[in-house]
Every structure is written in C-alpha cells, then in structure tokens.
Amino acid sequence: MMIWSFDLKFxxxxxxxxxxxxxxxxxxxxxxxNVESPSLLINRIANYFVIEPVSIEPIDIxxxxxxxxxxxxxxxxxIVQEYxxxxxxxxxxxxxxxxxxxxxxxxxxxxxxxxxxxxxxENNYPxxxxxxxxxxxxxxxINTYHKALDSFLSGKPIGDGAGPLVALxxxxxxxxxxxxxxxxxxxxEVRVKDRRIFVVKAEGxxxxxxxxxxxxxxxxxxxxxxxxLIITIDAALRLEGERSGELAEGVGAAIGDxxxxxxxxxxxxxxxxxxxxxxxxxxxxxxxxxxxxxELYEACERTVEFLWRIIxxxxxxxxxxxxxxxxxxxxxxx
Amino acid sequence: xxxxxxxxxxxxxxxxxxxxxxxxxxxEFRKRSRLVEYVTRELVECSIxxxxxxxxxxPGDFIxxxxxxxxxxxxxxxxxxxxxxxxxx
Numbered sequence: 001m002m003i004w005s006f007d008l009k010f011x012x013x014x015x016x017x018x019x020x021x022x023x024x025x026x027x028x029x030x031x032x033x034n035v036e037s038p039s040l041l042i043n044r045i046a047n048y049f050v051i052e053p054v055s056i057e058p059i060d061i062x063x064x065x066x067x068x069x070x071x072x073x074x075x076x077x078x079i080v081q082e083y084x085x086x087x088x089x090x091x092x093x094x095x096x097x098x099x100x101x102x103x104x105x106x107x108x109x110x111x112x113x114x115x116x117x118x119x120x121x122e123n124n125y126p127x128x129x130x131x132x133x134x135x136x137x138x139x140x141x142i143n144t145y146h147k148a149l150d151s152f153l154s155g156k157p158i159g160d161g162a163g164p165l166v167a168l169x170x171x172x173x174x175x176x177x178x179x180x181x182x183x184x185x186x187x188x189e190v191r192v193k194d195r196r197i198f199v200v201k202a203e204g205x206x207x208x209x210x211x212x213x214x215x216x217x218x219x220x221x222x223x224x225x226x227x228x229l230i231i232t233i234d235a236a237l238r239l240e241g242e243r244s245g246e247l248a249e250g251v252g253a254a255i256g257d258x259x260x261x262x263x264x265x266x267x268x269x270x271x272x273x274x275x276x277x278x279x280x281x282x283x284x285x286x287x288x289x290x291x292x293x294x295e296l297y298e299a300c301e302r303t304v305e306f307l308w309r310i311i312x313x314x315x316x317x318x319x320x321x322x323x324x325x326x327x328x329x330x331x332x333x334x
Numbered sequence: 335x336x337x338x339x340x341x342x343x344x345x346x347x348x349x350x351x352x353x354x355x356x357x358x359x360x361x362e363f364r365k366r367s368r369l370v371e372y373v374t375r376e377l378v379e380c381s382i383x384x385x386x387x388x389x390x391x392x393p394g395d396f397i398x399x400x401x402x403x404x405x406x407x408x409x410x411x412x413x414x415x416x417x418x419x420x421x422x423x
Contacts, residue, residue, distance in 0.1 A: 154393040156374055157417050168397065205396035291374050291419040331396040331417055 004128050008116050011135055015112070018146045019105050026098055029153050033087050033095075041083040045076065045099040046106040066214075066260035076100075090155070093206030097330070098152045105145050108138065141285070148289035152207060157331035159287040162235040163254075164332045165300045166281075166307065167201040167325025171334060173304070179334065185210035186334035187219060193308075194317040198223075204329030212324050213253075213261025217268040219322065225272030228319040231279060231310065232265065233303060234326040238282035245299030246282040247306055254278035255326045265324070277310060279303060372419040382410030391417055 023042055030038035050072050053064040080096055087095070112131075119128040151158050157165065174192030181187075181203050188199045198219060202210030220227055234254035238244060253265040253276060269276035281299050307323070315321060374391035378401050385406040397414055404410040 154391075155396065156391060156419075157397060165397070172398075291372065292417070293372075294418040294420050297416050297418040333396060333398055 001123070001125050001128060004125070004132050005116070005120055008119075008128070008131055008135065011139060012109070012112055012116060015105075015109050015139070015142055018142060019102070019109055022102055022105060022146060022149050025149060025153060026095075026102055029095065029098065030084070033084060033091060035084050037083070041079070042099065042102060044079060046103045048072075048076065048079075048103060062260050062263050065258060069258070069260065090206045093208050094152055094155055094330075097207040097328075098149060101145050101149050101152060105142060108142060112138065144286045144289055147286065151289075151291045152330070155205065155207070155331055156291045158289055158328055159283045159292050159296050160235045160289065160327040161292060161330060161332050162281045162283070162296060162300050162303070163233045163325035163327035164201040164204060164329040165292075165297075165325070166233045166279075166303045167199045167323060168204075168332055168334065169300065169304045170197065170307070170323055170325075171199050182215050182218070183211040184208050185212055185215040187215060188334055195311060195315065196318065196320045198320070198322045199325065199334075200322060201325040201332075201334055202327070202329035204332040204334060207328060207330040209257075209326075209328050211261060212326055213255065213257070213264035216322060216324055217264040220268040220272060220274070223320065225274065226320055227272065227274050227322055228315045229275050229277065229311070230265070230269050230322045230324070231277045231307065232324045232326055233279045233281070233307070235288050236280035236282055237285060237288065242282055244283045244287055244293070245295045245302075247299065247303055248280050248282065249306070249310060250278050250280070252276060252278050254280050255324075275314065277314070279307060279310070371422040373422045374417065374419050376414050377416040377418075378412050379415040380404035380407060380410040380412055383407040385410075386415070 023039075026042055027038040030041065035041060050068055053061055053068060055061060076096055076099075077092070080092055080099070084092065084095060115127065115131060118124065119131065148158070170192065171188050171190055174190035174197065177189040177191060179186065179188045184203045186199075186201050186203050188201075190197050190199060200212050200216050200219065202208045202212065216230070220230075232254040234256065236248075236254065236256075238246065253262045253269075255262045255265065265276065268274070281296065281303060283296055287293060287296060311321060375388045376391050376395060377386060377388055379386040381404075383404060383406055385404055395414055395417065397417055399414045401412040401414060404412055
C-alpha cells in the first residue's frame with residue numbers, strides 16, 4: 001500500500017506541475033491583454049460549476065438543460081468581460097476556452113487528491129489499487145488537455161473543427177446568396193451545382209461551437225419544412241485499432257452536446273419528415289482537442305467529395321439541403 | 335547461513351523477477367523515446383494560378399485569411415488554405 005501511495009502521490013505532483021504551468025501560461029496571456037488581476041479571474045473560473053438538472057422527473061429536462069447551458073455561457077462571458085474589459089470577440093473566445101480547459105484540469109486534480117487522501121486516511125487499499133490501475137488513463141486525459149491549451153491560446157484550428165472546415169469548403173465551392181449570424185452560429189445560403197444549400201456552422205474564427213441545433217431547427221421552420229435533406233458532419237472518437245481520418249456515414253444527428261442541440265435537430269427533421277443523415281470523421285481524443293493534423297485536414301477534403309456523393313444519391317436538381325458542420329470553429333471563418 | 339536456506343526454486347524466481355523488472359524498465363524507456371513533436375504549418379495558395387507554399391504558423395492566422403498578392407502571377411490573392419500540424423523533422 002505504501003508503494004501504491006508513493007506512486008499515486010508522485011503522479012499527483014506531476015499533474016499539479018502541469019496545472020501550475022497552464023495557470024502561468026494563461027496568466028501570461030491575460031497580462032498581454034492588460035488584465036490587472038489574472039489569478040483572481042483564473043481561480044474564479046476554475047471553481048465555476050454547473051449543477052445538472054433533475055433527471056428523475058424528465059418532463060422538460062431538455063428545456064431546463066438548455067437554460068442552464070445558456071446561463072453558464074452568459075455568466076462566464078460576463079465574468080471574463082468584467083476582468084478583461086473591452087477585448088475583442090476573438091480574443092475573448094480564446095480566453096474563455098482556455099479558462100474552461102484549466103477548469104477541467106483543476107477539477108480532475110482536486111477529485112484525485114480527494115480520493116488519495118481518503119484512501120490513506122481509511123487504509124482503503126481496494127480503492128487505492130483501483131486508482132493505481134486507472135491512473136494511466138487519467139494521465140492520458142490530463143496530457144491531452146494540457147497539450148490542447150497551446151492551440152486554444154494561439155487560435156489554431158483543432159481536430160474537432162473538422163465539421164466546420166468541411167462546411168467552409170462547401171461555402172467556398174459555390175456562390176454565396178446570403179449570410180447571417182444567429183446565436184453565434186453562421187447560416188450561409190449557397191448555390192452549388194443546381195442545389196440550394198444552407199450551411200450551418202459555429203461563428204469563426206474565434207473558439208466557438210455555437211448553437212447549431214437550435215439555429216437549424218429555426219431555419220427548417222422558416223423554410224416551412226421544405227427541405228429535402230439534412231446532413232450533419234462531425235468529428236467522432238475512433239475506437240482503438242481504427243485509423244484516424246476514416247470516414248463513416250449513417251443516419252441521425254452527429255453532434256456531441258449534452259442533449260439540447262441534438263434533440264432540436266432530431267425534432268426538426270422528424271416534424272417535417274426530412275431525411276437526417278450523418279457523416280463522421282474519426283479521430284482520437286488527443287487529435288480532436290489539439291491542432292488539426294495534416295492527415296485530418298486531408299480527410300476533410302475527402303469528406304467534401306463524400307458529401308457530394310451522398311447529396312447526388314439522395315437529392316435531385318434544385319433541392320434544398322441543410323449541411324451542418326458541427327464542432328469548434330477556432331481558426332475557421334465562414 | 336541464510337544462503338544455505340535458499341533453494342533453487344527461489345533463486346530461479348528471483349532471477350525471473352529481475353529479468354521482468356529489466357524488461358519493464360526498458361519498454362518504458364522505449365515508449366518515452368517514441369514521443370513525437372509536432373509543428374504547426376500553414377498552406378498558402380494563390381486564388382488564380384494555384385501557386386502554393388508552406389510556412390510557419392503565426393498566432394492569429396486563420397483559414398481563408400488573405401496574406402498578400404501572389405508573387406508569381408501578380409494578380410491573385412494569397413490565401414491561407416489550410417493550417418495543420420506535422421511531425422517535427
């Protein structure tokens with residue numbers, strides 16, 4: 001038990017060093033944009049929490065969840081604005097995401113420390129053994145978030161931006177008819193090869209995931225349901241043994257939110273009986289959160305061709321199609 | 335004497351354990367040496383003549399950002415076509 005305890009404490013110290021390094025990097029970023037008390041802002045956001053809605057009573061849980069997510073987003077934005085003043089939209093979005101990453105790391109560290117202390121105090125060796133066994137997995141997650149901070153502080157496109165990147169490539173292929181931003185989500189109408197396509201993606205190039213579900217749902221209502229096909233494109237976690245950049249198609253809404261956005265897409269499609277298809281680009285968690293690798297960029301180019309094949313097979317000339325590129329639009333405009 | 339109490343089986347066990355320990359340590363070091371470093375590059379392309387080149391990423395750059403006029407044809411604009419990470423050579 002002593003050896004296990006020593007091993008766990010050693011790894012916990014390693015995690016602490018990573019967190020301290022991340023804190024210093026965010027502090028440096030904040031000082032560059034003239035924030036007077038960076039550590040106050042970092043500590044405030046790091047301890048910010050969201051209490052999940054009551055699930056034992058499922059009625060209107062999606063509405064409640066959506067409300068909590070929106071309140072969380074608005075609150076974080078207000079706190080950042082209060083400390084950082086009038087920084088531009090782009091810098092503020094990078095800062096918000098970086099602080100969220102720091103918050104996740106800090107949360108994992110505090111939970112681990114809590115369990116290690118309990119194990120030692122109560123001589124709970126089965127729990128300690130379990131911690132020793134799952135530690136490599138936890139360290140991998142910690143390392144991933146630690147590496148991800150670099151991309152978020154400098155605004156580089158990440159692997160999760162595969163969906164928005166395919167959406168941008170589709171916009172660039174055609175003639176733009178109209179463009180609007182609703183709820184930090186861009187809706188761009190383009191004419192591509194006899195098709196009327198509405199491209200939905202998070203507003204870029206800041207770090208942002210937008211509200212693609214709700215915006216898509218409103219768009220379908222505005223079009224009175226006259227939509228022939230809805231396609232969602234998203235990055236998906238690959239299973240071990242699968243190749244990064246592999247494409248797969250299916251049916252349903254490819255979106256990894258806690259629920260409100262996904263259900264909005266499903267409800268809009270089923271309300272008007274619109275076929276709902278999905279394309280996923282497979283990658284690991286590390287690839288999804290760190291700067292997009294060249295292989296994934298090439299996979300995005302292949303996805304555009306793949307998307308056209310699906311559109312040609314499923315629709316005819318002059319059809320109206322909605323393509324939603326789901327993911328973080330950091331470094332990817334519209 | 336204590337070594338007289340150790341039988342052959344125990345000696346074999348100790349040797350096997352030592353070998354296992356050495357293999358574990360070596361494999362751990364090999365794993366660490368496999369860690370690869372990545373650098374971020376951007377692919378800049380001319381909108382008309384498609385002349386393209388790769389360069390180092392600069393913080394604040396984003397895809398579709400205009401980087402100037404094409405030095406080859408002099409007419410097209412140079413746009414960032416892609417930003418990606420590649421293995422450091």
